[in-house]
Amino acid sequence: MKKSTQLRTLILALAIACTAHPALAADPPLPAVSPSGIPAFSEEMLSPDFWIGRLLEPNAVLLDPRQAAAKRTQVYAPNGGFIDLQHLPATLDRAQVTAWTEQARQTPVAIGVDENGKPVGAGLLASINKNAAAERIAASTPARYGLSVRRAQLRSLPTERSFYAAADQRDYESLQAGILFPGEPVVIAHASADGKWLLVMSTQGPAWVRASDVAEGGRDEVFAYATRAPGRVVTGDQVRTAFTPEAPEVSELLLDMGAALPLAEVPPGEPVNGASPYASWPLLLPVRGEGGKLAFKPALLRRSADSAPGYLPVTRANIIRQAFKLLGERYGWGHQFNARDCSGLTGEVYRSMGVLLPPFSGLQGSSTAFQHRTFTDKDSHADRVKALAEAQVGDLIVVPGHVLMIIGQVKGEPYVIQDVPYAVFKDPRTQQIRKTKLNQVSVTPLLPLHADDKTLYVDAMTSLVHVTRN
Structure with missing residues (x-):
């Protein structure tokens, strides 16, 4: 082989290696504490593309539709987390x-x-x-x-x-x-x-x-209605049905991420609630009829709204994209403030892909529908850090009263997205405990953060949930 050919081959191989292993690219320099009051953090981490670009196979399907459907069934089994x-x-x-x-x-x-x-x-x-x-x-x-x-x-x-x-x-x-x-x-x-x-x-x-x-x-x-196949699945953080004074009960109805609703059968060209459906999706929604009895009405969801014809594929790229659509949303305990809390964040991200998580963090950490690595007082700090090093994007970290989702690693350390009131950590410059008010869906490193003034999250961890493993 000629030297010029060898050189071209070497350059091509290096190019392929860099493309196939983006996580090996130079990590951004990280301040001890960012101006926003978060340790080891840079602004570029607030983009989903930053994390997706570090993945080897971001679009690989982790659960096919049959496997996702099986997990939807398993959460209704004993100790699955939902009531059948x-x-x-x-x-x-x-x-x-x-x-x-x-x-x-x-x-x-x-x-x-x-x-x-x-x-x-x-x-x-x-x-x-x-x-x-x-x-x-x-x-x-x-x-x-x-x-x-x-x-x-x-x-x-x-x-x-x-x-x-x-x-x-x-x-x-x-x-x-x-x-x-x-x-x-x-x-x-x-x-x-x-x-x-x-x-x-x-x-x-x-x-x-x-x-x-x-x-x-x-x-x-x-x-029969509750088990119908979805015609549209909401994939945005929230969308609303179209405004219609003709049918106020389905006008501007708020639909959260993961809402899966059937389509209404509407004759082509026939108006729905005073508007043509040609640029919208006609949904079939329950309403209160006479005496509070169940009836159904069509409602329009604009085609421009963030929705899909079915559940999104379960991929690491989709997990990150969906989670980042909620970035910056105000913390909402029990879904207050038209928002979500920590388990609402993780639950709705996966719900948009057809995977149901129980509504509470503790149940997400114990549901028999998913694989877990559980932790007790017998597990050392080193054991816990090692388990986190082997965790995958989309895995959940459960501590008492809270749940976080892994989105990747930087400099070999795990980062998470979480809906959390505070970032509590020991400031490396002063060695004093510092509390940064977040009160929103946030991106943070995991290892420096405390569950309280004395205990690190990693040492409080009770479960590492592998949602996408069978």
Whole structure:
């Protein structure tokens, strides 16, 4: 082989090597603490392309549609994290419904002050508990069924009142128990004394929901809708249906990432709610008909809205792209503020790809639908760091009360995206604990961060979840 040919071959081989191993390219210089108050961080890390460009096979499919569907089934199995509503008894007895009210009442956030900052007294709580009408629970009652008609708050008690542990802790509302997305099924078990609230069992567990947020229908009708194949899947952070004064119940309806809704059958050229559907997707949505009974109406979703004809492929590039669509969103405990919390972030990213994660961080760390590496006090710091070094993009790190998602490595250290109130770390310049207020979806390194003033996240880690492994 001629030297010129050898040289060209060597240059080509080097070029291929650099393309195939982008993670070996020079890492950006990182300040000890960035101007934004985050350690070992640079502004370019806020771009999904920075992380995707470091992957060897960013578009490799990690779970095919059959495997993703299997995992959707597994989360409804025992200890999978979701309640299988279709296997609940058709008749509910008093003991069962009473247990659900007690379970709904449990809240991880203490009740200290009200929305005006005044202490919550025993009398106020007694009046709210009285509205739960425990004495009216029948000895035996047929289960009723319904679909949520909008993004509906789940509550620990049947009240609109807002409570907090303290006046300066407004980011954690004590009675916020989660969210129902449009079209989610529920089992209706009981009604409040004032008739404004329903005690329901959702796939997440029991809670109270406004009666006006649920349309009641027959069991078969409810589950037939809930199990229909999606016609459009929301792939943006949030989208809204088109404004329409002709049908206010489906006008500008908020749809979160991962919402999977069927298409309505609309004759070509026939207007939908006063507008042509030719530049939109006609969705079929549940609404409250006469007497709160279940009915369905079409609604338009603009073709320009961020949605897809089905679930996105489960790839590392899609995991990163979807997560970064939520970057900078305000932290929303239990989906408050039309936003998400830490488990809402991870759950909706995967939901857009057809993989269901349980709604709470602890359940995400223990669901039998996924592979886990669990950690106890017997695992050393070195063992934990080694496990993280072998983790993949999209793996979840679970610590008590929190979950984070791995997005890659820089200089051999893992970085995460997380929805978190603070970045707590020891400032390498002063050796003092520093707290940077984030209160949003953020990109941070993992190893320097503390779960509290004394314990590193890595040492508090209880589970490393391999979501995309079979």
